[in-house]
Amino acid sequence: MTYPLIVIPFVVITVVVTLATRRRPRFAARMRASALAALMLLALTAVFDNVMIAVGLFTYPEEHLSGIRIGLAPLEDFAYPLCAAFLIPAVATLLEKKPR
Template sequence: MSYALLLLPLLVAAVVCAVVALRGDRRGWTALAIAAAAVLALTLAFDSLMIALDLFRYDDALLLGPHIGLVPIEDLGYALVALLVVVALWRLLPARGRAEERRTDA
């Protein structure tokens, strides 16, 4: 199984979760775009460093082919999945502090 086939269902599920969590929230989408740019830039920098130091290797037969620096394109997908899942969980799970404030206000 290639890295892309492993990534695809995770990425689809994460995108669906983020769309559900951020529907109708323009500020949320803007914040997500800024966070995605930061996470992807950090992933490129640190993954390139770790690959250059030979801390890990990829099986070339399982890669799609395109690289940005030393980082295979699939590696960016995993960082994006993590970001989308965190954003969705942050928005969809009730905030404990707000729930307690509502109970004391009522």
């Protein structure tokens, strides 16, 4: 189960950084936008990962996976777009200059 272990730090960092922005303005609106972006990215990942795996562009060694799949795509593949949808806006928010 190598791939699930690789995903854990990304998820933890995403949660910590996102929660660090909870007192910044428009947190709720940013979370709604991130959730919508995450849904779209997850849908795209489901479609394209399944197609790429089906045509043989890449494979995963079974011993490194959790065993949970969505179609042909391992569940671990869905962590990265989910993290990106929340982490990138959170980092951008933390890098914004605070108004004086």
